[in-house]
Amino acid sequence: MGWLEFIAAWVVFFLTHSLPIRPPMRPWLQHRLGRRGFTLFYSILSLGVLWWLIVAAGRAPYVGLWEWARWQTHVPLAMMLVVCLIAALAIGRPNPFSFGGAQNDRFDPAHAGIVRLTRHPLLLALALWAASHIVPNGDLAHVLLFGTFTLFALFGGRLIDRRRKREMGADWAPLKAEVTSSFANARPASWSGALARLALGVALYGVLLWAHPWLFGVSPLG
Structure with a gap:
């Protein structure tokens, strides 16, 4: 499951760093959250997914280089x-x-x-x-x-x-x-x-x- 989690974390990382900043999702989110609210939401989301990605790398099977x-x-x-x-x-x-x-x-x-x-x-x-x-x-x-x-x-x-x-x-x-x-x-x-x-x-x-x-x-x- 370690490699599956690592791959899943990468997929979520790329999705969360592409979909929220593209139309029509970004204007929709900014309209409901405001510009500052959107920035705060996106920052927290990005940091959370990055944390998961780093943790998932630590859980992946160890292959020493x-x-x-x-x-x-x-x-x-x-x-x-x-x-x-x-x-x-x-x-x-x-x-x-x-x-x-x-x-x-x-x-x-x-x-x-x-x-x-x-x-x-x-x-x-x-x-x-x-x-x-x-x-x-x-x-x-x-x-x-x-x-x-x-x-x-x-x-x-x-x-x-x-x-x-x-x-x-x-x-x-x-x-x-x-x-x-x-x-x-x-x-x-x-x-x-x-x-x-x-x-x-x-x-x-x-x-x-x-x-x-x-x-x-x-x-x-x-």
Whole structure:
């Protein structure tokens, strides 16, 4: 049943990440839940299905691909701090180039923050999370799990770029050029706000360290 659950979790994952965001379901849900309600619903649904997918990978039959060594646990342990900081700087901030942004009409290319360094910060965080977790999880199910997310994060930016180009039309290229014209544009709109977000990122890292054994049954400390 382990492989069947893993396959079922993947099917549900793809369905929940495609159907709710496409017409006619998305307009129907937004009409009944509101935009914020839909965002909250979709976020909770996505996290819940992702949790199931990770748990299902742990329940799948073990097919070892390489031996575990204690040093391998330090790779995700160190990388997850970077992931949390990137996520804290990106979530809820204006970003017309990718997903995860909010109030994109208020985006200031002269104070683009992390968007100056990467148009898709959440995809970068996803790639670092997934790739770093491959190292200490050398079994087939986890390599398939984290490898798929790594590939999606690496190539997903191109798909999003094409979609954003269609949506933004002639505005996409000039705005991209303006954002990347100077490293000074990496300044945040507010240094105090950026520091607060970094502090939240560190706090999130601590929460994940504490909750990891409870959520996934494995301590990240080895």
